Amino acid sequence: MVAVIKTGHSLHRTLNYNENKVKEGLARCIGQGNYPLNVDKMSFTMKLNRLLKRAELNPNVSRNSVHISLNFDPSERLSDEKMKIIADAYMEKIGFGKQPYLIYRHEDAGHPHLHLVTTNIEANGNRIGLHHLGIRKSEPARKAIEEAFGLIKAEHQKRSLYQIKPVSPQKVQYGKSATKRAIQNVLENILDQYKYTSLLQLNAILRQYNIKADRGNETSRMYRNNGLVYRVLDAQGDPIGVPIKASLFYNKPTLKSLEKKFAANKQKKTRDKLRLKNTIDKLLSGKENSSLEEFTKTLDKQGIHTVLRQNEEGNIYGMTYVDHRTGCIFNGSELGKPYSAKAIQERLGLREVSGPNLHSARKPGLGLQPQHTAAETKDTFTDSEQSTSKEFEKHTETLLDHLLQPEQVPDYLPYHLKKHRKKKKRKK
Secondary structure, eight states: EEEEEEEEEEHHHHHHHHHHHHTSEEEEEEEEEEEOOOOOOOHHHHHHHHHHHHHHHHHTOOOOOEEEEEOTTTTOOOHHHHHHHHHHHHHHTTTTTTTEEEEEEEEESSSSSSEEEEBOOTSSSSSSOOOTTTIIIIIHHHHHHHHHOOOOOOOGOOGGGGGGOOOGGGGGGGGGHHHHHHHHHHHHHHHHTSBSHHHHHHHHHGGGGTTOOOOHHHSSSSHHHTTTEEEETTTSSSSEEEEEEEESSSTTTOOEEEEEEEEHHHHHHHHHHHHHHHHHHHHHHOOTTOOOHHHHHHHTTTTTTEEEEEOTTTEEEEEEEEEETEEEEEEHHHOOOOGGGGHHHTTTTTOOOOOGGGTTTTTTTTTBBOOOOOOHHHHHOOOHHHHHHHEEEEEHHHHHHHSSOSSSSOOOOOOSSOOOOOOOOOOO
């Protein structure tokens, strides 16, 4: 069993997320704890008001929403009744046994799991501490429940079973709700698990799941107002379907919210920078004249995805590294100059022709010629080419002197050497 705990500022938003799943036929509310009625006799308003009334006992607490998911191995066949018993035992062990809570069984993934919605405000108005709740109470509770109910232990489960799958662009044809649900599932697993410091870095990981966070054109109204939408991409990386506003998602991944994460992630990424640099250095040692494609494929095998940024001419001007091992995303420039796109290509022994030298490197009837150093070029000149070059330089120098010569050259004397004339006294 794997337990995931999330806290928030809005009980309404947390409950609404689960109730929307129920409306879509992807979840069922199978039980409740410390409510006066059974769930089948309660409306949405009754469920919500019970939680809000409890939260009002301590208005000074802003983060009063607790959302927990318990995930089981796909091979386990659990009835609703057994899930409810497990949920009650888990809530009791983590200190939420006397809190009002709702139990939802979700059926939108490949493994059985349930969601618990509750608040951390007690009946006397005290607040249940959420700091390190997972380490202090959830982990011991999880292990005890696995032993008591004979569940498959989390340590023995394959992590791949819980990894998110890429969003298929074909889901767009089912309408806005299907697209929103697909994007929501990816965002829930990406936003809090990876460390990124810009929208560019966030998109580096989102694009692996055919999703893009888009601010629009710089001249657009959405860009000026700091708006943000999420879009599904097709196989070519082009947007497809209807864009969805960030504010419409359950976890509110707006630009303002992301910018707070950008600032917090800057410090968190520092300790993992050296590990990535060492991996790249080790790979590049003795790898001269290797292709860039081979370099990125080798990194990918080690859990590091590389995103290459190219201009319209196809020249690579930037690289972003997505380190799945540590969950950190770095631009090449963040790691240092030796890890930028240009430096990596040079370390691989690749020579690229820059824009201004394209015409000078091209000869009639030939393709692009390799660039040479000044010493190599001098050694390849013949005597006739050298004489022709000298005559051309002499002619060019004479012509430039003539063009740059001023029409009139006045006698110039520095100011401090000039004799200053005495002022004449005015006669009265």
